[in-house]
Amino acid sequence: MSDLDPAIALYEAGRPAEAAVKCLALLETGSRDADTLNLLGVSLFATGNGDAAVGPLEEAVRIAPAHFAARSNLALLRQQRGDWALAETQFGTLAVLDPAFRLTQDRLGAMRQELGDLDGALRALTRAVRLDPVSGLAWFNLASVRMLAGLFEEAMAGFRHAIAEDPSGVLAHIQLGEMLLRLGRVGEASGIFRRALRLDPASTGAGNGLARCGRYRTMTAAAGMPTGGVAIRGPFESATGYGHFCQRIIRTLQGRTSHAGQRVPLEVIGINGPEVWPGGALDRPVPARAVVNCLIPLAVEPVPGRATVTFSMFEATRIPPAWRRMSESSDLIVVPTESSRRAWAEQGFPEERLRVCPLGVDPVQPGGVPVLAVPGGRLVSSYRHRFLNVSDFNARKNIDGLLRVWLRATAPTDQAVLILKLGRSLGPAARARLGALVRGAEQAVGRRLAEAAPVVLVDRLLTDEEMTGLHRAATHYWSLSHGEGWDLPMTRAGAMGLGLIAPAHSAYLDYLDEGSARLIPSSVGPARVPGESGFYPPFHGLDWWVPDEEAATAILTGIIRGGDRLPSARDRLLERFTWERSADRLLAILDEAGLR
Template sequence: MTGSTMTGSAAAGTGAGTAAAGIEAAARLYQAGRMAEAIDTCRAVLAVEPRQPEALNLLGVALFSAGQDAAAREALCEAVRSDPLSPATLTNLGIVLQHRREWPAAARTLRALAALQPEAVTAASRLGVVSQETGDLDGSVRFLRRAAHLVPDASVQWYNLGLVTMLTGNMAAAARALRQAIAIAPDGASAQGQLGQTLLRLGRLDEASRAFHRALRLDPSAFDPTIGLARCGRYRTASSAARASESKTGSKAAPEPGLAVRGALESATGYGYFCQRFIRTLRQRSVPLQAIGIFGHESWKEENLDPPVPAKALVNFLIPLAVERVPGLATVTYTMFEGTRIPPAWRRQSEHSDLVIVPTESSRMAWAAQGFPEDRLRVCPLGVDPEDSDGGSGVPTLVDPRGRLVSSYRHRFINVSDFIPRKNIDGLLRVWLRATARGDDTVLILKLGKGNNPAFAAELGELVLRTEAAVGKRMADAAPVVLINQFLSDADMAGLLRAATHYWSMSHGEGWDLPLSKAGALGLSLIAPRHSSYMDYLDDRVARLIPASVRPAGLPYSTEHYAPFHGLDWWDPDEDAAAGILSAIIRGDDSGRPSARDHLVQGFTWARAAERLLAILDDAGLR
């Protein structure tokens, strides 16, 4: 951080001279690392001259160094109010706000600094970081490019520019920035490794391999170049098999058409789940497969799917930014999106895909709305699992916070979600507070996250407090909520779903809601917003649907963007309508309990999903 701006001369007057002497003394204490004494000395100056800007600035710096972020912020804000044209104070306040993750305020402060010092690299570089955190990736690239041109011989500026440019989907520009970083600092192992990752996305396999080898020579313990080389090896064998297969086409020895697929072979994510389900179903149809994991070194555990097969395409069950191209193979991306329009970065990287396959019409429209060519878009719905994929699991014994068995409640609602703003947990809790009372014969089972977020309790606690304040009612005065925050196997998840009578979503958008569709297949009554993927597999005959309207994607109780959806829209479920649906169920006033079970189990099978996927590839001549 920048320290106090010292003039080296005493100001006129006895009071000013005393203040200057005190500030100089505080600065010496700060530089000596004696923070407590520096803080006391600054406060002594301010007791005499409360708005002295240099004393406020140095106080803020010392407080920040002592770990008192909130007090540092207050002192530096006062310093800026006292002297709004001080570059040192603006720099320090920007750093504190950035550290506290107050992104909009940090951006305003750093923009003011950039206006005062347009040729200084600090504001441009930090604005690049702040813009990235808010999701404004294109803005981040502009600031980081400016920082790199202001200090063209600083390798770190080009490296940072390369990393963020990768996130925008402009891989060629990212490679140029990383090469510039390497030209300035040839011993940078990280830059070599990132260059390899970028080149793989461009399909330049040999160049990527050389970059990974250089990175490992510089840092033999580096993990990313190691797994990068593993993928290079898998891609080479797949590419060679494709060339060999092409040479045999039309001969009596022509091999049966197969597929190379890449995805999360070992992941508990949604993408991992449907990738694994597709592979199992295709193998049941005896389709020759080569399965390549995200990192490259993973193997399909159920049988040997490592060897290459005759294939024309690599099917990626991944988001577009994770897709890597393989020479000689067409690039197919099976993915989805949860808003009305995909991010510009996804649009840029999707350009490298010969086909983009999505599970619902909602996702197809999101790609088309961002200008992706519709003749390269296809829809292939996912399957729904009525069975327990791990062989069956019993219903767990759950007890609510008041000691009552969950199974004893007449109406048992459940929601399974990652703890992220898109899932609209704040909206769900607001509706629960409004629609239920302490004495109601109902309970909410809330399964949030996978137990791997150390800040979960604090973040949820803050969200609950804000929700109680917004509604004007405490959670203790509503029906009970049973909270589960841990990883569950597929079988345990099925058992948990069976503990409920209703599955209820208030999500702002879904590419395909796996827990809800599973719950419907198990016979639970479904309540969901009338938007996004829900419209492809639900209707008023089989579910209670909540009206929804489009609005900008933002954070709960904030005007800030939700970073992954920066500048994009999603849907806002009508909370009055949702509260009415819940109240009718609890009071027994609704018109019955629709079931989606037969509709989902018969209409959305994994066998049908696999057949549709193969038909899409056959029609495109990619198998």
């Protein structure tokens, strides 16, 4: 029995804290061997102390460079902490130490997928399948990345391999069914979903897939009816940007009439299948020649006998290659702005199959102003300049740049406050990331947040009425985003009469100009993650826009201290960008293409 065996027994018994104590006692005796350091590292990690686990694992690898377990654990820890370059180095060394170890390639592929490097993930996972061609999991992982890469036929073959190796795999059956739906093969998909339900009668994914198959078969049967209607599929139940514009388009189309004065027949299908439109019975088959998908290309499912129209958008200078491949199944791609049209065209999508249909601006609704207070208790309403930003908490929204500009442009004595509405709710991990962004901004500028005008954080899901109230609490709306497909909060703010400050790029240039907003000069640059060298995963290998922070600082300073009065975008937005115009333009696009 070795000295380490008691610690191993404690770890295997689910008592990692005690195992760590045993390891530390052994190390204090001067026995600094790689096995003890490795066990200490994994024990500390199992107790939730990842920071402390790094040192022992790194020391174990230095002492014994060929120690496979220690290097593997260090690679996984680096991956879990988001230290991507260091993790990839460790995985690369593991592949050299044991080229036949499939799990190394699996983990390397998973990490590259997480980073958005789909080509790199495909290479690693293809090697994993070659190393172990009878592993259902290896085939499933490879097929999943093929799906994300828009390689639908190859993905379908991969899921079939996964099922052949593991016939009881419900998830592989569901994914195969969804691949078949994305290729318009409804009958085959139905059979696969039924098989999945036999394996697991409680499977929601299989039940939803079968529901969509039923809807699509009914729609196909109605394809020979007299035409003139519109069928729309989208996430109308979700509190997302796509969900919002999908709801608005549907509600507006409900009241539209044809040139002959007849109501436009309308059918609505939810993203999952079983959803029913809450505003009335719009779930029956209607005489429509096309299905309009208010979705990203990955989620589009062609309906046999009907044309496929994808109403989508993108926030970089061009779409990813995967989106280009997925878009091939669409007869038309409809986008809300010229910026998104160029994004498809720049990736080589045929311009004759691209159309622009601007979205609408929500009408101003009644709503109370929320009572907000800054740290210390002073009411937000008492400040003369109240800047609002509503953003999902991700790298594209450039929250770190927003904070840097606020630190440079403001002081505690200014009559200014920033209301920052981030995400739907921020959990502990997101709050930790936000804290890191704040510290990074403070370090970059050389000032602490306490030395700037106050910031009020709102991080809970708001109703539509509450969101209107939040806009009423502000005098200005400010974005420093790296790219937008539309920016619904910005257009809502403009319609309510707030002064607008926006970067001069992407969607903003379709509905704002120097006569209606203060525009921030912007350049084009790689879509990087703040503080890291890697790409923001959804934009791997792509460019987006980088707003000029000095110019933004000057604009804010001019408003706060110079009394710069911003022009109003209200009339421009409310006259040119209504949901009625948007719905009429969509109908015109379908008519011009012979799809209604």
